Amino acid sequence: MRHLLSARDLTKNRAISLLDTALEFSAVAERSVPKLPTLRGVTMVNLFFEDSTRTRLSFEAAAKRLSADVMTFQVHGSSVSKGESLQDTAQTVEAMGADIIVIRHHQEGAASELATSGWVHSPIINAGDGMGEHPTQALLDAATLRNRFSAEARRADLEGLRVTIVGDIAHSRVAKSNASLLTTLGAEVTVVGPPEFLPKDILKWPVTSLENLDEAIALQPDAIMMLRVQKERMEPGTNLALDSYVADYCLTAHRAQRLPADAIVLHPGPMNREVEIASEVADSTRSVILEQVRNGVSVRMAALYEVWGNQS
Ligand code: NCD
Numbered sequence: 001m002r003h004l005l006s007a008r009d010l011t012k013n014r015a016i017s018l019l020d021t022a023l024e025f026s027a028v029a030e031r032s033v034p035k036l037p038t039l040r041g042v043t044m045v046n047l048f049f050e051d052s053t054r055t056r057l058s059f060e061a062a063a064k065r066l067s068a069d070v071m072t073f074q075v076h077g078s079s080v081s082k083g084e085s086l087q088d089t090a091q092t093v094e095a096m097g098a099d100i101i102v103i104r105h106h107q108e109g110a111a112s113e114l115a116t117s118g119w120v121h122s123p124i125i126n127a128g129d130g131m132g133e134h135p136t137q138a139l140l141d142a143a144t145l146r147n148r149f150s151a152e153a154r155r156a157d158l159e160g161l162r163v164t165i166v167g168d169i170a171h172s173r174v175a176k177s178n179a180s181l182l183t184t185l186g187a188e189v190t191v192v193g194p195p196e197f198l199p200k201d202i203l204k205w206p207v208t209s210l211e212n213l214d215e216a217i218a219l220q221p222d223a224i225m226m227l228r229v230q231k232e233r234m235e236p237g238t239n240l241a242l243d244s245y246v247a248d249y250c251l252t253a254h255r256a257q258r259l260p261a262d263a264i265v266l267h268p269g270p271m272n273r274e275v276e277i278a279s280e281v282a283d284s285t286r287s288v289i290l291e292q293v294r295n296g297v298s299v300r301m302a303a304l305y306e307v308w309g310n311q312s
Contacts, residue, residue, distance in 0.1 A: 001310050003115045003124045004303050007135040007177035012184050016156045019143050021302035022295070028065055029297065039068035042308060045098035046072045047090065048127070049080065049105045054269055054293055055127050055137070059102045062300035071098060086110060087119045094120045100308060101125070108132035123307035131171055136303055137268055138177035140296040142185055144288050145223055147295070148264055159186035164216050166192045166249060167227030167276050169209075170199040174268045175227060179207050192216045193249065196240070213249050217258050224259065225266040226251050226277045246275055253280040264288045 001014065010018075028034050044063040046056050056072070063070045073093060080089065090101060101120065103111050104127040111126035111133075128134045142158065149161055163182055169175045169191045182189050183206040190208045191198070202209050210216050217224075229245065251265065256278075259265075265277070265286045273279045282289060 001306055003111075003126075004135055004307055005112050005115055005124065005126045006133045007138045007181040007184075008133070010135070010181060010184060012157065012186075015139070015142065015181060015184060018139060018299070018302045018306060019146060020156070021305060022139070022143055022298040023147075025065070025301040025305075026295070026298040028301075029294070035065055035067055037067050038305060039063065039066040039308060042066075042099045043069040043071060043097050044100045044102060044304060045093045046070065046127075047093060047101055047103045047105075048073060049075045049086075049103075049110075050128065052104055052127070054296065055104065055134075058293070058296040059125075059127065059300050059304075061297045062304055063100075065297065066301055066304060068100075068304070071096065086114065087117070090114055090120045094122055098122055100304060102127050104128045106130050123311050125303055125307060128173055130173070132173050132176070134173040134177045134268075135181070136296070136300055137174050138181040139303070140292055140299040141174075141178055141225065141266060141268070142181055143295040143299050144266065144292050145182075145187070145264075146185075147291070148288065149222060157185045158182060161187040161223070162190070162219070162221040163187050163223045163225065164190045164192060164219075164221040165207075165225045165227065166213060166216070166251070168197045168230050169193045169202075169227070170197050171230045172227050178225065179205050183207070190216055190219070190221065194245065213251075213255065214258075217255055220260050221263060222260070223264045223266060224251065225268075226271075227268070228270060228272055229275055242275070250274070250276060250278060251281050252278045253284075256281045256284065256286060259286070266292060268292070 060070050101122045102125045108130035110129045115124040165175050179189050192210045267289050
């Protein structure tokens with residue numbers, strides 16, 4: 001795989017191989033010196049045109065654990081405010097020695113554009129493109145689910161696992177990437193949200209959709225993933241009555257109690273506590289939110305390792 005642009009591009013075998021590599025790399029974190037020499041001499045650049053905490057830091061940690069050098073571009077304070085284009089920004093960082101470009105951009109398709117434009121030669125990893133895709137997030141979620149549910153059964157995939165994704169599905173690249181990857185790995189995915197949060201083309205998604213969270217919980221999923229209400233992505237004029245959203249879709253302690261005893265709760269972060277998820281649930285033993293963050297580093301190590309190794 002020369003680039004990692006979309007979860008849709010991942011076949012089951014490729015996804016499993018990335019998850020296996022990530023699992024091997026996760027052992028590195030336990031060492032007294034958590035570093036491998038694998039990407040020594042390679043420079044990864046984080047090209048972030050949108051805000052981020054965990055994705056940017058996670059790529060940085062992953063690159064450093066593989067001994068790569070890291071350059072970080074953040075749009076705030078950059079020459080983008082002077083009108084510099086994506087082409088010029090990307091060519092500039094490559095001229096400074098970037099070998100792998102990790103890009104987050106507000107425009108859907110930006111990572112693919114960079115990969116196919118011929119502007120740069122580096123392998124490209126999509127770290128989130130507008131309402132498009134977020135493939136490494138889906139991989140880290142799959143890694144978290146696999147560690148919990150498949151390891152004991154010695155399964156490489158997620159066959160038969162029931163995963164419910166709740167919230168702002170329409171605006172969420174996390175939901176889109178997870179719907180493709182988790183179904184590729186054999187899981188049964190249900191998405192839940194109010195009609196204005198369900199994508200217009202939902203019938204084309206490989207998922208079941210519901211509007212009622214309590215009904216979805218009654219179906220006893222193995223895992224439930226709560227999404228952030230993304231106010232910044234909503235069209236102006238969208239009437240979101242936050243109070244009624246919270247009443248109908250917040251994962252409260254009371255709702256979480258009705259999940260199966262071993263069901264887990266995921267959230268990609270950043271969380272709006274008491275909006276989509278109650279603090280009591282986010283901080284409970286069901287929550288695997290920090291495990292997702294930990295798995296993010298090893299999944300990104302695997303992605304960097306794979307795109308670098310497969311480019312020639
Ligand atoms: C998500 C993102 O930026 O797409 N966060 C993340 O990468 N961990 C989800 C979000 O912003 O709500």
